[in-house]
Amino acid sequence: MGTKVVRNVVVFILIVILSGWIGVLVDSALTEQPKGDSAGMGIWLVSPMLAAIAITLFSKSSWKDLGFNPNFKGNIKWYFIAALVFPVVTAIVLIIGVITNWIDLSSFDFGPLVLVFSGTLLFNFIKNIFDGTPLFSYLTPRLVKLNFNDWKIYLTVGGVWGIWHIPYFLVFLPETDIQAVLPASRAVISIFMIITLILWSVMFIELYRVTQSIWPGVVLHMVEDSLINPLVISGFISITAGKEILISPIIGIITSILYLLVGLGIRNYRRQANQKVIS
Incomplete structure (x- = not known):
C-alpha cells in the first residue's frame, strides 16, 4: 500500500509540475494566442485535476478523498468562514495601510468594485475548481x-502549488499585471509568490481536512480572485513604492502572516475536534 501511494504521489507531482511547461510549448507552436487566455494556459490549469481523476481511476483508489461531496451537514459554518476570510483580512490590511500611510484609498470606489466582484464570481468559481484544488x-x-x-x-503541498504557478508568472501572466502587483522581474515575483502560496496553502489544506470537501476551498479562492486581484491590479488602491512587499493585499508579508494565522486557527480547531472524537 505504501509503495503504491508513493508511486501515485510522485506521478501526480511530476504531472503537475510539467503541465505548465507543456502549455508553454503548445503556445509556442500556435500563433496569435491571446495573452492570459491561451490554449497552453488552459492545459496548465486543468491538468492537475485531470491527473488526480485519472490516477484515482486507474489505481482503483477511493473517490472520497477527492472531496467532490459538499458535506454540508455540520460544515455550513466553514462555507461562511471561507466567504468572509479574504474580505475581513483585506479590510484589516487596508486599515493598517492607511494608518501607516502605505496605502492610498483616494481612488477607491466601492460601487464599481462591487460590480467587478459580483461580475467575476461565477467565472472564478469554475476556474478555482481546478486552481490548486486537486493539490489540497x-x-x-x-x-x-x-x-x-x-x-x-504544508511545505509539500504549498511548494508544489507554488512551483506549478511558475509558468504562469514567467510566461502566461501579462506584464502589466505583474508590474501592478510588484514592480520587479518575473523571476523575483515567482520567488515571492511561491513563499506566499506556501503560507496561504495552510488555509486551503485545513479547510479541506476539517470538511473533507473541496467546495469551501473553492469558495475561499473564488472570493480572493474576485476581490483582491481587481483591488490591486485595477487600481482601486495605490500602494507606496517599496511597501508592496509589506502591505500588498496580494503579496504582502503582513497579509500572508494574517492568512497563515487563519489557517493555523482552523488547524487548532480540527485537532481539538479530533481529540474529542478519540476521547
Whole structure:
C-alpha cells in the first residue's frame, strides 16, 4: 500500500509540475494566442485535476478523498468562514495601510468594485475548481497516509502549488499585471509568490481536512480572485513604492502572516475536534 501511494504521489507531482511547461510549448507552436487566455494556459490549469481523476481511476483508489461531496451537514459554518476570510483580512490590511500611510484609498470606489466582484464570481468559481484544488484534495490525504506531519504537508503541498504557478508568472501572466502587483522581474515575483502560496496553502489544506470537501476551498479562492486581484491590479488602491512587499493585499508579508494565522486557527480547531472524537 505504501509503495503504491508513493508511486501515485510522485506521478501526480511530476504531472503537475510539467503541465505548465507543456502549455508553454503548445503556445509556442500556435500563433496569435491571446495573452492570459491561451490554449497552453488552459492545459496548465486543468491538468492537475485531470491527473488526480485519472490516477484515482486507474489505481482503483477511493473517490472520497477527492472531496467532490459538499458535506454540508455540520460544515455550513466553514462555507461562511471561507466567504468572509479574504474580505475581513483585506479590510484589516487596508486599515493598517492607511494608518501607516502605505496605502492610498483616494481612488477607491466601492460601487464599481462591487460590480467587478459580483461580475467575476461565477467565472472564478469554475476556474478555482481546478486552481490548486486537486493539490489540497488529492495530494493532502495521501501525504497523511504516508505519515507526513502537518508542517511537511504544508511545505509539500504549498511548494508544489507554488512551483506549478511558475509558468504562469514567467510566461502566461501579462506584464502589466505583474508590474501592478510588484514592480520587479518575473523571476523575483515567482520567488515571492511561491513563499506566499506556501503560507496561504495552510488555509486551503485545513479547510479541506476539517470538511473533507473541496467546495469551501473553492469558495475561499473564488472570493480572493474576485476581490483582491481587481483591488490591486485595477487600481482601486495605490500602494507606496517599496511597501508592496509589506502591505500588498496580494503579496504582502503582513497579509500572508494574517492568512497563515487563519489557517493555523482552523488547524487548532480540527485537532481539538479530533481529540474529542478519540476521547
